[in-house]
Amino acid sequence: MADTASAAGGRATQAQEGLTTSVGPSVEPQASAPGAPAVDPAAEGDGQQGFETSASEGGPVDENLDVASWDSQSDGGDSAYEELIFAGHWENGRRYHSYQSGQYLFPDDEQEQDRLDVKYAAIHLTFGNKLNFAPLQDPQHALDVGTGTGIWAIDFAEENPGCTVSAVDLSPIQPTWVPPNVKFEIDDCEQDWTWPENHFDYVHIRTMAAAIRNWNRLFQQAFRHTKPGGYIELQEMDYMGVIQSTSRNPGTSFIRWCEEQGKAAAKVGINLRSIPSVMVENLRQAGFVDIQLHEFRCPIGPWAAEKKMRDAGILQLSAVLDGLEGLTLKLSKFYEGWTKEELDVLLAKLRTELRSRDCHAYWPVIAVYGKKPE
Numbered sequence: 535m536a537d538t539a540s541a542a543g544g545r546a547t548q549a550q551e552g553l554t555t556s557v558g559p560s561v562e563p564q565a566s567a568p569g570a571p572a573v574d575p576a577a578e579g580d581g582q583q584g585f586e587t588s589a590s591e592g593g594p595v596d597e598n599l600d601v602a603s604w605d606s607q608s609d610g611g612d613s614a615y616e617e618l619i620f621a622g623h624w625e626n627g628r629r630y631h632s633y634q635s636g637q638y639l640f641p642d643d644e645q646e647q648d649r650l651d652v653k654y655a656a657i658h659l660t661f662g663n664k665l666n667f668a669p670l671q672d673p674q675h676a677l678d679v680g681t682g683t684g685i686w687a688i689d690f691a692e693e694n695p696g697c698t699v700s701a702v703d704l705s706p707i708q709p710t711w712v713p714p715n716v717k718f719e720i721d722d723c724e725q726d727w728t729w730p731e732n733h734f735d736y737v738h739i740r741t742m743a744a745a746i747r748n749w750n751r752l753f754q755q756a757f758r759h760t761k762p763g764g765y766i767e768l769q770e771m772d773y774m775g776v777i778q779s780t781s782r783n784p785g786t787s788f789i790r791w792c793e794e795q796g797k798a799a800a801k802v803g804i805n806l807r808s809i810p811s812v813m814v815e816n817l818r819q820a821g822f823v824d825i826q827l828h829e830f831r832c833p834i835g836p837w838a839a840e841k842k843m844r845d846a847g848i849l850q851l852s853a854v855l856d857g858l859e860g861l862t863l864k865l866s867k868f869y870e871g872w873t874k875e876e877l878d879v880l881l882a883k884l885r886t887e888l889r890s891r892d893c894h895a896y897w898p899v900i901a902v903y904g905k906k907p908e
């Protein structure tokens with residue numbers, strides 16, 4: 535397991551920080567009430583492979599719906615807009631976020647939330663149970679960008695009770711019973727940030743490769759809103775998996791799937807790769823200094839020799855297998871020249887491969903942090 539140290543937004547809860555979006559969210563509700571199972575358009579599918587994305591991506595924009603807020607300390611659900619946000623919208627049996635509908639390609643339903651939490655546990659083990667690598671000293675304000683189920687933000691808040699942790703996401707999928715120093719907010723981190731400048735001691739971004747369209751802009755905003763002497767940290771998984779040289783199984787289908795996912799994502803303006811040198815350079819260009827990179831391998835499957843990594847591999851395998859449908863559904867629409875049957879065969883073979891102890895597949899994982907000059 536390599537662990538080599540080398541040199542190498544969001545807007546806010548509406549009232550306090552002022553979420554001022556110029557683009558009204560495209561909300562396309564298909565449910566009548568928060569949490570309702572709503573309409574499952576799978577029943578009316580067009581028979582095509584993958585998801586019908588046009589509706590969600592080009593859906594109607596309701597100009598009246600310009601503010602999103604999800605305050606974990608409130609009882610929530612007191613406005614029609616919140617109801618729409620909480621309902622999400624459904625496609626092919628999976629639920630997706632309503633706020634900025636179509637922005638993110640993966641579901642946000644319980645199945646996906648389980649995947650996120652299991653993946654979190656796998657990465658946590660891979661990181662030796664560290665929540666951060668940046669040498670933080672008594673942080674007062676932290677931001678978790680794209681918090682998902684909020685699991686990292688909650689753990690970080692517990693570990694740093696004196697720190698106020700703001701955590702933003704497009705989806706309101708965070709729990710309500712959380713430490714008092716965590717605040718969840720619904721927001722799009724790729725819009726203009728309206729927090730005070732020089733505010734955060736620490737900005738944390740984890741596994742957002744499939745989400746961010748403009749990393750440079752994100753880093754520039756993070757730089758502006760980080761205190762002098764504060765840190766940004768990226769904890770990213772490279773979605774281009776690798777088959778280790780010890781593998782007796784070539785993992786052909788897994789590699790093929792990774793490649794197809796990458797090509798499909800590129801067509802919708804997303805680069806799934808997290809290349810360490812690129813991330814380091816992007817941070818440097820944004821103005822961060824003293825950049826440190828830690829590189830890891832998170833096994834997929836129970837093949838690693840070390841017990842801790844075997845456990846991480848079992849978790850990661852479960853996350854991949856459970857997540858496969860959600861990760862593939864929308865992107866498969868952009869696979870070039872594939873029939874539904876061919877895709878099904880690929881995914882079936884991939885599942886068999888990854889379950890085999892002979893297949894030594896892993897995700898490259900990095901933690902890279904940089905400091906805003908004092």
Ligand SMILES: C[S@@+](CC[C@H](N)C(=O)[O-])C[C@H]1O[C@@H](n2cnc3c(N)ncnc32)[C@H](O)[C@@H]1O
Binds near residue numbers: 740742745
């Ligand atoms: C792969 S998940 C990572 C979640 C969490 N950071 C973790 O590591 O478990 C990506 C998350 O980013 C959120 N997301 C995607 N695009 C976003 C955006 N533009 N602004 C805020 N959140 C976004 C998604 O809703 C999803 O919860």
